[in-house]
Structure formats: C-alpha cells, structure tokens
Amino acid sequence: xxxxxxxxxxxxxxxxxxxxxxxxxxxxxxxxxxxxxxxxxxxxxxxxxxxxxxxxxxxxxxxxxxxxxxxxxxxxxxxxxxxxxxxxxxxxxxxxxxxxxxxxxxxxxxxxxxxxxxxxxxxxxxxxxxxxxxxxxxxxxxxxxxxxxxxxxxxxxxxxxxxxxxxxxxxxxxxxxxxxxxxxxxxxxxxxxxxxxxxxxxxxxxxxxxxxxxxxxxxxxxxxxxxxxxxxxxxxxxxxxxxxxxxxxxxxxxxxxxxxxxxxxxxxxxxxxxx
Ligand code: ZN
Numbered sequence: 001x002x003x004x005x006x007x008x009x010x011x012x013x014x015x016x017x018x019x020x021x022x023x024x025x026x027x028x029x030x031x032x033x034x035x036x037x038x039x040x041x042x043x044x045x046x047x048x049x050x051x052x053x054x055x056x057x058x059x060x061x062x063x064x065x066x067x068x069x070x071x072x073x074x075x076x077x078x079x080x081x082x083x084x085x086x087x088x089x090x091x092x093x094x095x096x097x098x099x100x101x102x103x104x105x106x107x108x109x110x111x112x113x114x115x116x117x118x119x120x121x122x123x124x125x126x127x128x129x130x131x132x133x134x135x136x137x138x139x140x141x142x143x144x145x146x147x148x149x150x151x152x153x154x155x156x157x158x159x160x161x162x163x164x165x166x167x168x169x170x171x172x173x174x175x176x177x178x179x180x181x182x183x184x185x186x187x188x189x190x191x192x193x194x195x196x197x198x199x200x201x202x203x204x205x206x207x208x209x210x211x212x213x214x215x216x217x218x219x220x221x222x223x224x225x226x227x228x229x230x231x232x233x234x235x236x237x238x239x240x241x242x243x244x245x246x247x248x249x250x251x252x253x254x255x256x257x258x259x260x261x262x263x264x265x266x267x268x269x270x271x272x273x274x275x
Pocket of ligand 1: 236
C-alpha cells in the first residue's frame with residue numbers, strides 16, 4: 001500500500017495512491033493521526049476516488065521527532081575522510097523542517113552559503129518501540145519513504161554539532177508517499193539516487209549501510225522510546241556536494257531530485273529567501 005496526504009476540504013486527507021489515482025481513506029486525519037490511533041489502514045474503508053495530481057501531495061508524515069544517522073554508508077565515510085563509526089552516530093533534525101515532495105527548498109543566505117543534498121531512506125515507525133532487539137525491530141516499521149536531509153555545510157562544520165545546519169525551515173523534503181513495509185522485501189537492497197538539474201550526483205544501494213535499519217532501530221530504542229509516526233533517516237551514501245572537487249553547492253533555480261527505487265522521488269526547486 002502506498003499512502004500519501006492531500007490537502008482537502010476541512011483539512012489534510014489520507015489517501016491510497018494507486019495507478020495515478022487517489023482513494024481517500026474513511027478516516028478523519030492524516031497518516032500520523034492514524035498511526036497514533038493504532039488503526040490499520042488496510043482495514044479502513046475507502047470513500048471516493050479521483051485522479052491524483054502528484055504536485056498536490058504533501059509530506060506524508062508529521063513526525064513527532066526525526067532521528068537522523070550520520071556517516072552510515074561505507075563509501076560516504078570514506079569520501080568524508082573519516083573512519084566508519086563503531087556505533088550509530090545519532091543527531092536530531094527538528095520536525096519543523098519538513099516539507100512536501102515538490103515544495104521549494106528556501107535558503108536564507110544570511111545563514112548559509114553552502115547548501116547540500118543527502119538522499120536517505122526514511123523509516124516510519126508504526127508501533128511504539130522501547131528496547132526492542134534487532135530481530136524484532138522491523139515488525140515495528142510501518143513503512144518507508146524518501147527523505148532529502150538538506151544540510152547547511154558551513155553551519156554544520158562551524159557549530160560543533162549539527163542540529164541548526166540540518167533543521168532550517170524547508171530542509172527536510174519527505175515523500176512522495178509512504179510505502180508499506182510489506183511491499184519492501186529487503187530495506188537493505190534499495191537503490192537510492194540524487195540528481196541536480198538532471199545530473200546524477202548520488203547513485204548507490206542501501207546495502208552499503210554500516211548499520212542496517214533493524215540495527216539502527218534497536219540501538220535507538222535502547223536509548224529512547226520511538227513513537228508511532230516518528231521518522232528515522234538512515235544516512236546518505238557517497239556523492240554529496242561538499243566533498244566534490246571542486247565542491248558543489250545548491251543555488252537558486254536548481255532542481256534537486258532524490259529518489260529510491262520502489263518508493264518514488266522528490267523534486268524540489270531551490271529558491272533564495274528574498275531580502
Ligand atoms: Zn543525513
């Protein structure tokens with residue numbers, strides 16, 4: 001099942017996306033509300049079907065928290081010139097940075113001159129997790145989505161920690177849908193990629209992760225509770241702009257596309273905040 005969120009009369013509407021159409025679920029709320037209520041979308045009735053305008057899709061989740069993982073791909077650690085971490089490197093990205101799959105990435109040039117892309121596999125938690133072992137962790141996943149962990153590299157390196165650089169408004173495009181975990185046979189065998197103005201920048205597989213999804217969830221849930229609707233973003237593969245020679249940074253007018261085979265793709269235009 002592929003679930004998305006549309007703005008409709010009276011608020012956000014949860015829809016199943018299939019064959020270019022959107023079927024609204026008979027539920028008064030969005031996916032985050034549904035997960036919090038513990039309702040199975042497969043068992044929820046549909047009411048009405050319409051043609052889907054992909055540009056109308058909103059971010060499919062409003063996570064209570066975004067747990068992000070740094071340096072979690074072998075080839076990305078190598079290109080960054082650092083040793084592979086011996087334990088998952090966790091940082092926070094504020095949920096207020098989330099925008100939809102075709103929203104603009106709005107850059108405040110007073111804050112950063114060095115904006116970069118990071119395609120990542122997003123994991124949507126379906127059931128509360130506290131100290132769940134890796135062998136049981138994937139049972140708690142509702143589904144998977146695409147996330148661009150947009151990063152202000154100058155702020156990231158200057159601050160000593162990363163939360164500001166990762167949390168600027170609009171720096172977290174998510175979507176276009178959440179694909180149910182039952183449709184992803186192996187989260188460690190997904191191709192993920194980035195292109196900027198059509199030029200491929202990242203093209204890798206989640207098989208290159210240092211810590212896999214189950215291990216990350218187990219580690220996180222050993223340290224803090226994961227709630228339904230929380231979003232785990234699992235690190236980016238090789239090919240970010242900051243390590244290119246010469247470095248590449250996103251400029252106003254650029255269109256950055258990030259995608260994962262079997263899930264979908266985001267397409268976000270970069271604009272500078274006026275003034
Ligand atoms: Zn990242």
